[in-house]
Amino acid sequence: MAGDQAGKTAFIGVGVMGETILAGLLRSGRPVGDFIVGVRRQERGDELATKYGVTVLPNLDAAASADTVVLGMKPQDLAGALQEIAPVLRPGQLLVSLAAGITTAFIETHVPGGVAVVRVMPNTPALVDEGMHALSAGSHCDEAHLVEAEGLLGATGKVVRIAEKLQNAATAVSGSGPAYIFYVVEAMIDAGVMLGLPRPLATELAVQTLYGSATMLRETQQHPTILREQVTSPGGTTAAALRYLEDHKVKAAFLSAMEACRDRAQQLAADS
Ligand SMILES: NC(=O)C1=CN([C@@H]2O[C@H](COP(=O)(O)OP(=O)(O)OC[C@H]3O[C@@H](n4cnc5c(N)ncnc54)[C@H](OP(=O)(O)O)[C@@H]3O)[C@@H](O)[C@H]2O)C=CC1
Ligand SMILES: O=C(O)[C@@H]1CCC=N1
Numbered sequence: 001m002a003g004d005q006a007g008k009t010a011f012i013g014v015g016v017m018g019e020t021i022l023a024g025l026l027r028s029g030r031p032v033g034d035f036i037v038g039v040r041r042q043e044r045g046d047e048l049a050t051k052y053g054v055t056v057l058p059n060l061d062a063a064a065s066a067d068t069v070v071l072g073m074k075p076q077d078l079a080g081a082l083q084e085i086a087p088v089l090r091p092g093q094l095l096v097s098l099a100a101g102i103t104t105a106f107i108e109t110h111v112p113g114g115v116a117v118v119r120v121m122p123n124t125p126a127l128v129d130e131g132m133h134a135l136s137a138g139s140h141c142d143e144a145h146l147v148e149a150e151g152l153l154g155a156t157g158k159v160v161r162i163a164e165k166l167q168n169a170a171t172a173v174s175g176s177g178p179a180y181i182f183y184v185v186e187a188m189i190d191a192g193v194m195l196g197l198p199r200p201l202a203t204e205l206a207v208q209t210l211y212g213s214a215t216m217l218r219e220t221q222q223h224p225t226i227l228r229e230q231v232t233s234p235g236g237t238t239a240a241a242l243r244y245l246e247d248h249k250v251k252a253a254f255l256s257a258m259e260a261c262r263d264r265a266q267q268l269a270a271d272s
Contacts, residue, residue, distance in 0.1 A: 009152065010066035012038035012059050012081060014048055017098050018072025020126045024156030026052060027129070038062035064088035068096060068148060075099040075268040082110035089115050094145045096152065098122055100171050101268035104138030104164060116141045118149040121167055121175040123157075131157025132174040136164035168265040172258040180257070185210055 011018050014037055026032060032052060038059035039045040045056035063069050063085035073081050078099050089095075091114025097107055104117040111117075117138030125131050133153040137146055146161065153159045162170060185206050192202030216227055232238040245251075 007067040008034055008036055008065060009068040009070060010036040010038055010057075010062040011070045011072060012062055012085065013071055013073030013077065014039060014044070015072060016124065017122055017126075018070065019048070020124060020131075021070065021072075021098075021122065021152065021156055022054070023052070024126055024129060024131075025152065028155040030155070036062045036066055059084050060088055066093075068094040068152070070096045070098065070152065072098050075102050075272060078102055078107075079110060079272055082107065086111050091115060091140075094118065094141075094148055096120055096149050099268075100175060101168060101265035102272055103269055104136065106269065106272060108138055108140070114140055116145040118145060119164060119167060120149065120153060121170045122153065123174050124178050126156035129156050132177075133157060133159045134162045134167065134170040134174065135159060136162055136167055168262045171265045172261040176261050180254070181210065 011022050014022060022035060022037070025035070032054055035054050037045065037048050037054050037056045038061075039048065039056060040059075048054055049056050057065070059081065069085070069089075071078060071081060078097070089111050091112065094116045095107060095111065096118045097104075098120050100121065102119070104119050107117045107119075108115070118135055118141060119138065120133055120135045122133045123131055126133070131153070133156075135146070135149055135153065150159045150161075188206040188209075189199065189202045192205060193199050197205070213227075216222075217224060220227070228242075232242065
């Protein structure tokens with residue numbers, strides 16, 4: 001596919017992540033006519049057509065009429081979907097897979113030779129155009145394919161190119177990462193309530209603290225250790241709290257949790 005002839009993009013499998021990316025593209029000003037949607041349930045298709053005015057087609061027709069196909073189904077559903085659309089795929093066409101764990105090599109074995117594959121690990125902050133998307137090229141990708149994929153993902157946040165062997169580690173950091181952060185915020189709100197704060201106030205304090213801290217990290221470019229030390233007065237309140245987190249091996253728990261995430265991504269690939 002020549003980059004300057006980029007045509008329609010089909011989204012096949014439009015759940016949380018697919019809709020987030022599609023909606024972001026429309027929000028960024030891309031015409032709805034650039035996109036086609038393929039779904040497996042008619043009522044989901046009706047919902048997307050009503051909400052965005054997007055054309056909904058059977059998967060086979062969606063794949064046939066697009067230069068780029070974004071695959072947004074669960075890893076367990078990917079092989080079945082590839083089998084369904086493979087008959088209409090053609091060399092030079094681009095497949096962009098969002099599926100955790102699934103390799104470009106696996107996808108390439110399920111489609112005709114010469115179809116280009118880009119593997120992406122997106123994340124849900126794309127909903128507010130603050131996504132972090134890591135992408136890797138398959139073996140038939142040229143620069144135009146990568147630029148096309150970057151254009152699609154770039155509408156909702158940052159995009160980095162990474163070696164495919166790092167994809168499962170990226171999943172552990174940025175793909176699944178928002179869930180860890182929400183979990184920590186949930187814990188802080190509940191603790192605030194336990195300490196006597198009304199829940200709306202505890203929520204406001206915790207959410208703004210997260211937002212301010214994230215903004216500091218990004219804008220000052222300082223190492224988190226330095227920023228943490230600035231909060232930690234000798235013999236003060238923060239040191240007392242951090243000591244408890246150290247005693248309970250919270251950092252080690254993060255390491256184990258993220259290893260489990262990486263391993264699960266590998267397992268999803270092995271099971272496919
Ligand atoms: N959610 C996240 O934070 C992230 C998800 N991902 C990856 O993104 C992918 C999607 O995840 P997520 O959006 O959470 O999952 P969802 O379950 O929300 O969405 C998957 C969608 O795919 C549809 N689907 C399944 N099979 C087909 C098919 N053959 N044809 C058409 N549509 C189909 C499902 O339809 P139905 O409505 O009928 O179930 C559903 O709407 C996964 O592979 C995941 O690994 C990656 C990074 C982050
Ligand atoms: O939990 C999952 O499997 C997906 C992939 C990364 C985030 N959500």
